[in-house]
Amino acid sequence: SDRYAVFGNPVSHSRSPDIHHAFAAQRGEDLVYERIEAPVDGFPAAVAAFFDAGGRGANVTVPFKEQAFDLCERLTERARQAGAVNTLWRVDGALHGDNTDGAGLVADLRGNQGWALAGRRVLVLGAGGAVRGVLGPLLAQGPAEVVIANRTLGRAEALVERFAGQGVPMHAAALDQLQQPFDVLINAISAGLHGDMPALDPALVAPGSVAYDMVYGAQPTPFMRWAQRHEVAAVCDGLGMLVEQAAEAFQVWRGWRPDTAPVLAGLRGA
Ligand code: ATR
Structure with missing residues (x-):
């Protein structure tokens, strides 16, 4: 085999x-x-x-x-x-x-969650390798704006520079610098795994906002709990991204795209 x-x-x-x-x-x-x-x-x-x-x-x-x-x-x-x-x-x-990470993220956001990115104001939390890995496909969806907020401002600035020129307004910010609400919040601060998520301003979300954590775990992540406390419209972890990036890889290798829905349901049920 x-x-x-x-x-x-x-x-x-x-x-x-x-x-x-x-x-x-x-x-x-x-x-x-x-x-x-x-x-x-x-x-x-x-x-x-x-x-x-x-x-x-x-x-x-x-x-x-x-x-x-x-x-x-x-x-x-x-x-x-x-x-x-x-x-x-x-x-x-x-x-x-x-x-296939960025395509996996977009497939989960759009396909599974039904969250549009086109025309939306998107906040990305974190500026590490995980963010660099997904920004291209994210920008290709045509958001109105992408703000990258990070503890270390210089890393956010470096990403904005790297991905400038793709037709989407981008800005870098320090984590404690932002006070306006975003339509879509995507967390890629890896501290989210271990529970020491930095404090975030409640003004970052409005009732229509949706919040996605690229991390997944048996329990909702600290970022997801923060978003739930502030009553956003929807919250999701990154398990669907994992399955979708796998489907993209499978297709690259074997030439057909598997059906992700039953596999994701199986993982959620397990
Ligand atoms: P990954 O592959 O998960 O992106 P990484 O490149 O090490 O890993 O990036 C980790 C991200 O989590 C960075 O954005 C990092 O912020 P800094 O660039 O300022 O280091 C962020 N991060 C990790 N621990 C954090 C903490 N305790 N508070 C705030 N941000 C944190």
Whole structure:
């Protein structure tokens, strides 16, 4: 059977094998998708060994997405924009890389949640690798404005500079600097995982606002609880993004797009 894997460190918590096995089962296709914990200093060797042994494709997660980008001989435009790669495959011995995170985020926001981005004022919280990975596809939706707010203002400014010139007004801000409400808030502050989310001004949301956390967990994240307390119209975690980015990768590898809804429902039910 065709072999796939996700490389990360740590990687034991990854849901990707379950997701890809469920996708393959939709057409009775036979594949094996495993977790590979590469040593922090041994990612290139681990990837080479996997493909040399006949591996068909790999996903890449923390902390290897930038290294994966550096390793690739061919990149998709969205991977180039992201400066990071989460999907690898080989063609005639050459390593190819794509980044499906932004497409996954947009598919979840638009397709699953029914939240439009076109013409909306969007606030992105955080300015790390996760944000750089999704900004291209987000901007392509045609929001009225994107503000990137971050603890370290310089990182937000660097992202605004990197993604300027795509026809969308962008601004950088410090986290405690903003006081006007946004239509769509997207959190990518990784502290959200561990519960030490920085204080946010309640003026950032109005009753029609929607709030999305790119992180997911068994419980609502601190950012989601903050948004719920301030009575936004809808709140969502990033589990759907995980499934949608996986579907994009699956399509790159195997040429057909799986049905994500039953897989997402299965994960939510589990
Ligand atoms: P990721 O891949 O998750 O984006 P990252 O590149 O390390 O990881 O970025 C982490 C993001 O979370 C950054 O925006 C970081 O803010 P700084 O750029 O100021 O470091 C943000 N972050 C992490 N811990 C934080 C905290 N305790 N308070 C505010 N922001 C935090």
